[in-house]
Amino acid sequence: MKKVAILGATGLVGQRFIQLLQNHPYFEIVALCASDNSAGLKYAQAARWKLDIPIPSKIAEMVVRPCKPDIDCDYVFSALPSDVAGPIEDEFRKAGYTIFSNAASHRLDEDVPLVVPEVNLDHLELVKHQKGPGKLVTNPNCSTIGLVMALKPIMDNFGIESVTVVTMQAISGAGYPGVASLDILDNVIPFIKNEEEKMMIEPKKILGKVVENKIEYAKFDIVAQCNRVPVQDGHLLSVFVETSLKASTEKIIKAFEEFNPIKHMNLPTAPEKPLIYLEGVDVPQPKLHRNLGNGMSVSVGRIVQINERKFRFLALVHNTIRGAAGCAILNAEAYKHLYE
CATH class of the missing domain: 3.30.360.10 (Dihydrodipicolinate Reductase; domain 2)
Known part of the structure; x- marks a missing residue:
């Protein structure tokens, strides 16, 4: 079981990540990260939950962390807004994390794959040529x-x-x-x-x-x-x-x-x-x-x-399932299947 963290966990896409990762056979959520305004609060207090299912009880009691690369996890899912995602994802990448991002910040970077697994799975091989200890895979708009x-x-x-x-x-x-x-x-x-x-x-x-x-x-x-x-x-x-x-x-x-x-x-x-x-x-x-x-x-x-x-x-x-969180999770599943 891979331990995963979610950046931007309190937003709509972050909430979809939480929904889709419940009882996942590969991944277990160990950290929820958000802005400094939310950090330190229990998730149920920090998030304005908008999905038509209850917040999972375990998730509700988790304390939100700041978006800092000091988490004991294997993968990081980024649901951060694009205007802040770039430097935060760079910090995690430099610290050696493998990131699956829904944000637009790095989608067009030359060494970053922009992947929909059914369409261009072979583009994942770009991660082999990324510099630095971490890896970054993005999904599209x-x-x-x-x-x-x-x-x-x-x-x-x-x-x-x-x-x-x-x-x-x-x-x-x-x-x-x-x-x-x-x-x-x-x-x-x-x-x-x-x-x-x-x-x-x-x-x-x-x-x-x-x-x-x-x-x-x-x-x-x-x-x-x-x-x-x-x-x-x-x-x-x-x-x-x-x-x-x-x-x-x-x-x-x-x-x-x-x-x-x-x-x-x-x-x-x-x-x-x-x-x-x-x-x-x-x-x-x-x-x-x-x-x-x-x-x-x-x-x-x-x-x-x-x-x-x-x-x-x-x-x-x-747009928030296949078009966002679901595609990022599918990318992570494909990456695990192919490279780990």
Whole structure:
């Protein structure tokens, strides 16, 4: 059993880490870390718990620690906000810890893998070439995860020339307290800071290939427009893709349904089906489908052929499970399976 610590444990993503790590067969939480304002308090006092399950009793009584690299643990999960994550993760890395981060701070660093295990598991090998005693693995932006999982089987079978994506992103993606109620109720906010930039560059790294211990980014263009909508959980993506080879809706659906490249690894957090194609004219929907595969499956639907190489479809990802904590945990499971 690996002992793990959670940085940023009191926030929404930190709470998801706690939920998903309960009774985990590989990992045991031994430390919860947060800001100086929370350090020294019992977790139940420090956290404004927002999940629809009770705080686990053992967790509730744990005393929150500061984010300092003096913890007796094997792995560190980072749910820190990106504006503070960088230097804190650097401290832990220099102290020899293995970190699995949900933060954006180091995602585009040349020697840091940006991983969704079903999509680019081979990128984990970059950790072998990281300098210093510690290791750092990151997972992408929440919407990016849903996008690349849907694009990967298309790319593998038909190639990709260009992608356009419009997102409708849940309010939980903004953290707590997040978006002011007077701004989001009865409204859509057509701007999320840095989101479009992330969605236009991160997929190119993820869908790129390892060449001489570096990532050669994918060559196709991505255009993104991101919107905040009054939904609690679940990011819905409207995707337009131009393929390199001729394709059909039937062939793309078949590629979606057959996509399961890490099934043989039997990782605890991996869903039975990473992609679930839904038949119907009005699916997927966040309220109905965000929890498929325990929140780890990406659901796709409404695929329409525009011409022999252009298609559009919808994809839905649970932004705080598959799109955040769940992906980081799956990365840690894959890392343990491959390297320890």
